[in-house]
Amino acid sequence: MNALDFSVVWQAAPYLWQGLQFSLALTAAAFVIGMVLGTLLALAQHFELPVVAQVARSYVALMRSVPLIMVLFWFFFLMPLVIGHLSGGGRPVPIGATATAFVTFGLFEAAYYCEIIRSGLRAIPKGQYEAARALSLGAIKTYRLVILPQVVRAVSPILLTQTIILFQDTSLVYVLSLTDLLGAASKMSQINGRLVEMYLAAALAYFLICSSASQFVAHLGGKIRR
Amino acid sequence: MFDILFERGPDGALYLVWLLSGLGWTLALAFFGWWFAFAIGIFVGVNRTRQRGLASFGARLYVEVFRNTPLLVQLFLWYFVLPELLPVAAGNVLKQIPPPWGAFVPALICLSFYTGARVAEQVRAGIEALPRGQGEAASALGLKPSQVYRLVIVPQALRMIVPSLTSEVMGVYKNTSVALTIGVIELTAQARQISEATFQTFAAFAWATLIYLTLALAVYQLMSVIDARLKIPGLQPTASRRTRKPPLDTGLISPSKVALPSGDRS
Numbered sequence: 001m002n003a004l005d006f007s008v009v010w011q012a013a014p015y016l017w018q019g020l021q022f023s024l025a026l027t028a029a030a031f032v033i034g035m036v037l038g039t040l041l042a043l044a045q046h047f048e049l050p051v052v053a054q055v056a057r058s059y060v061a062l063m064r065s066v067p068l069i070m071v072l073f074w075f076f077f078l079m080p081l082v083i084g085h086l087s088g089g090g091r092p093v094p095i096g097a098t099a100t101a102f103v104t105f106g107l108f109e110a111a112y113y114c115e116i117i118r119s120g121l122r123a124i125p126k127g128q129y130e131a132a133r134a135l136s137l138g139a140i141k142t143y144r145l146v147i148l149p150q151v152v153r154a155v156s157p158i159l160l161t162q163t164i165i166l167f168q169d170t171s172l173v174y175v176l177s178l179t180d181l182l183g184a185a186s187k188m189s190q191i192n193g194r195l196v197e198m199y200l201a202a203a204l205a206y207f208l209i210c211s212s213a214s215q216f217v218a219h220l221g222g223k224i225r226r
Numbered sequence: 227m228f229d230i231l232f233e234r235g236p237d238g239a240l241y242l243v244w245l246l247s248g249l250g251w252t253l254a255l256a257f258f259g260w261w262f263a264f265a266i267g268i269f270v271g272v273n274r275t276r277q278r279g280l281a282s283f284g285a286r287l288y289v290e291v292f293r294n295t296p297l298l299v300q301l302f303l304w305y306f307v308l309p310e311l312l313p314v315a316a317g318n319v320l321k322q323i324p325p326p327w328g329a330f331v332p333a334l335i336c337l338s339f340y341t342g343a344r345v346a347e348q349v350r351a352g353i354e355a356l357p358r359g360q361g362e363a364a365s366a367l368g369l370k371p372s373q374v375y376r377l378v379i380v381p382q383a384l385r386m387i388v389p390s391l392t393s394e395v396m397g398v399y400k401n402t403s404v405a406l407t408i409g410v411i412e413l414t415a416q417a418r419q420i421s422e423a424t425f426q427t428f429a430a431f432a433w434a435t436l437i438y439l440t441l442a443l444a445v446y447q448l449m450s451v452i453d454a455r456l457k458i459p460g461l462q463p464t465a466s467r468r469t470r471k472p473p474l475d476t477g478l479i480s481p482s483k484v485a486l487p488s489g490d491r492s
Binding site for chain 1: 291294297298299311396401403404418421427431434438439442
């Protein structure tokens with residue numbers, strides 16, 4: 001065993017920082033897309049919209065039963081074929097690994113956020129709806145002003161926890177050879193040959209970010225319950 | 227297009243055999259990984275409920291570390307980094323495990339410890355949800371602390387957390403796909419190989435996805451049966467788990483049947 005030399009990590013720091021920025025950007029984009037789409041999916045099921053509710057339910061069940069890597073491959077290898085087919089040329093249109101990652105994570109996380117929001121919707125007491133109705137609020141105002149704010153507040157710890165898992169899952173873009181934090185560590189280790197130090201540094205970075213975020217969520221959860 | 231499974235690959239075997247061999251590795255990883263994780267989870271979960279002491283601190287540290295690093299990073303640490311950190315002789319033993327076991331063993335260890343940390347939190351939640359009187363009554367009967375846990379607390383806690391363990395079991399078989407990054411040719415990897423050999427990308431992935439869906443359904447059914455058998459009547463882990471009546475009797479909203487997702491790590 002060679003002596004560990006962590007100075008290589010300092011030299012690689014700018015590159016790792018770029019990787020981390022990509023991880024964070026992917027997390028943020030997937031959070032926004034996932035939340036918007038997830039809320040729509042949850043509301044479709046909540047209102048039992050004909051056909052749409054069934055589609056939403058099947059979509060969520062499908063996404064939740066298939067590994068994320070499989071979904072990444074689906075989009076990476078099949079989206080070019082589908083787009084090519086739809087655009088009429090019949091020739092595959094490459095959409096690139098980065099775009100694949102953003103689309104996949106957004107669509108995949110929507111299924112998970114949907115389940116969380118749905119659980120929150122079901123936890124709102126009946127009296128809230130009745131009170132909104134007694135104040136003669138319309139359906140849209142009832143949801144926008146009364147129901148959804150309470151749902152978001154109630155499930156925000158679970159939503160944030162899911163987002164921490166999402167951040168951890170972004171490391172799976174490794175299978176598309178993208179340069180996220182782990183990808184940067186991996187590529188750097190191939191250049192400088194210090195695999196042990198690079199992977200340990202990446203693990204430490206993930207741990208520090210995720211555990212401080214978890215602490216924050218636990219603190220927030222305690223505040224909301226009070 | 228979907229009949230590619232009955233064509234022969236370059237090695238003379240049906241692609242169906244390729245897919246089934248991938249399924250075999252997935253199931254092997256998931257099955258053994260689950261039982262190791264379950265054992266680790268019970269042991270660590272019990273120690274998490276102790277008030278103080280080294281065991282409590284160790285259990286907490288384990289859970290924190292293994293839940294706050296990505297699975298893929300953990301896998302690389304087990305596979306690439308551990309053999310380098312061990313003394314040379316031990317490291318070489320690890321590196322010289324013949325394929326395919328050389329990748330399977332680290333993947334199994336990784337999956338067991340990763341899932342174990344999550345199971346431990348569920349076990350802890352189950353134990354903490356039990357009425358205190360259970361432990362006190364057991365002590366009053368003259369049981370030793372170890373007997374209190376083994377005979378009274380843990381069996382009841384496990385019966386209560388079956389619904390929330392369902393998502394962990396689903397997690398285990400889904401997470402096996404991460405093992406393809408270190409060269410375990412499990413279901414997802416095998417689907418990719420078939421698609422590369424036949425250029426029938428859609429059919430290859432569709433078959434693999436179908437198998438994953440079937441697995442999910444099987445896990446869900448199995449856990450429902452186990453839960454129905456083991457459920458303690460009248461004792462539910464959380465109040466929020468009960469189903470609610472529809473909020474307004476407008477006919478717009480029908481009662482939903484799906485259980486709450488177990489807040490992955492609350």
